[in-house]
Amino acid sequence: MHRFPILLLFLASVLTAAAEDAPRKIAYERDGKIFVANLDGTAAKKVGEGVFPDISSDAKHVTFNTQEQKGNTWARHIAVVDLDSGKQTVFKDVPSDNVANPKWSPDGAQILFTLYDGKNWHLGLANADGTGFRYVRKSTGDADTVNSPCWAPDGKSVFVQDMKNIVRLGLDGSEIAHWDIEKTIPNGGMSGNGRIDVSPDGQKLLLGIDMNEEAHRKTWDGPLPAVWTLDLASKKATRLTPKKLFGWDGCWIDDSSILFLSQGATEKTASLYRMTLPGGGVSKPLAKDVSQPTVSK
Secondary structure, eight states: OOHHHHHHHHHHHHHHHHHHTOOOEEEEEETTEEEEEETTSOSOEEEEEOEEEEEOTTSSEEEEEOOEEETTEEEBOEEEEETTTOOEEEOOOSSOSBEEEEEEOTTSSEEEEEEEOSSOEEEEEEETTSOSOEEEEOOSSGGGOOEEEEEOTTSSEEEEEOSSEEEEEETTSOEEEEEEHHHHSTTEEOOTTOOEEEOTTSSEEEEEEEESSOOOOTTOOSOEEEEEEEETTTOOEEEOSOTTSOOEEEEEEETTEEEEEEOOTTOSSOEEEEEETTTOOBOSOSEESOEEEEEOO
16 A cells, blocks of 8 residues: 555645644734734734734734834834744835835735825835835825725735725726725715725725714714725625724724724723624624734735
8 A cells, every 4th residue: 555645645734724724813003012912812912113013914924114203203114023033124215204004915025005205195015125115106296195005815906095085006006996985985984094904805895984973972082983894896885883883993804704993982092803794793802902903814
């Protein structure tokens, strides 16, 4: 009997299963510090100092923005930290001292971000080691400034929003499709801080929407925040968080569950929750006093 090939096949299947079962990780910001934790919020560990974290698909690296005092102002640059070694690399070749919202490409080879040149915000791209910077889209003013960058799962296009439309762009900056926010979500809009995240199957967007509704909270200043999904094919939008459940900063775990932030009427800071879709339950808080959560794929 030829047992050796059978043994090799068995070992290969075990290794593949182990890789597929690798633990998922989340990253978030708390009080100007970057943390990584298990998907259930346990074993949180500080990995850097800054804002706007994004954990890579393989959960081996986190990119974020450093915040450094520069005279009377503050500078923000892109940093990448290797979670195994703890080594941190700060990008020096991006032509801006004000960079925001770095986002890993699905294959971990590139990082998408917005950058300010002193007059306008633009959409830029660089390799994972900080080399090869180029503009995806340059703006000439507020009218064509885009926010909330997010990669499509194919790694060949991105989603952004200009506070009037959600737009899908090619990596050459050309428009592939757009969705009018006001027509798609009645009484809803997006600010420059609104968030977009794409479902793993690429069929839906998760949106952070500011609702034109009364908050009815003495401790809340601003519009009522809500989390919505948008089906890209049908253009149908569905509200996930009801009026009493303030929700924002949502990101997909898989095609049927999300993470999002929420803050109760008597709470002073936001907590991280998990929700099952459609219309499923909401977990107990996974982490408290956090912002800008992301999850590995």
